[in-house]
Amino acid sequence: MYNISNSVSLTGHLGKDVEIITLDSGAKIARTSIATNNSYTNRQGEKIQEVEWHNIIAWNRTAELMERLLKKGTRVMIEGMLKNETYKNKEGVIRYNTKVQINNFQKLTAKEDALPF
Numbered sequence: 001m002y003n004i005s006n007s008v009s010l011t012g013h014l015g016k017d018v019e020i021i022t023l024d025s026g027a028k029i030a031r032t033s034i035a036t037n038n039s040y041t042n043r044q045g046e047k048i049q050e051v052e053w054h055n056i057i058a059w060n061r062t063a064e065l066m067e068r069l070l071k072k073g074t075r076v077m078i079e080g081m082l083k084n085e086t087y088k089n090k091e092g093v094i095r096y097n098t099k100v101q102i103n104n105f106q107k108l109t110a111k112e113d114a115l116p117f
Helices: 060-069
Strands: 008-014 021-023 030-042 047-058 075-088 094-107
Touching: 008 060, 021 060, 030 060, 047 060, 060 094
Parallel strands: 047 094
Antiparallel strands: 008 030, 008 075, 021 030, 030 047, 075 094
């Protein structure tokens, strides 16, 4: 039998600063978004570049590290899993939302920010 897992890895840029929410229990949740790029050549030979936005969340220690180390525009690699939510909006319509729950991340340094050695 196959081992099927829910695993996601993305590399992109943060679309906004990390927002921290502290629950009554003391647990912390970080929220932000990450933009990834996808490019392809269409039938006319034109290169098309598309941006995909992904909502991301992290808990506790990972959330605290994200808040301290990341800001809008930071290039980052994240690993985690997809989390799906279903809810009813004010009009009673069922809505769906997918987020990436981060298990770990790595801040990536841009070439122009790197040390000269």
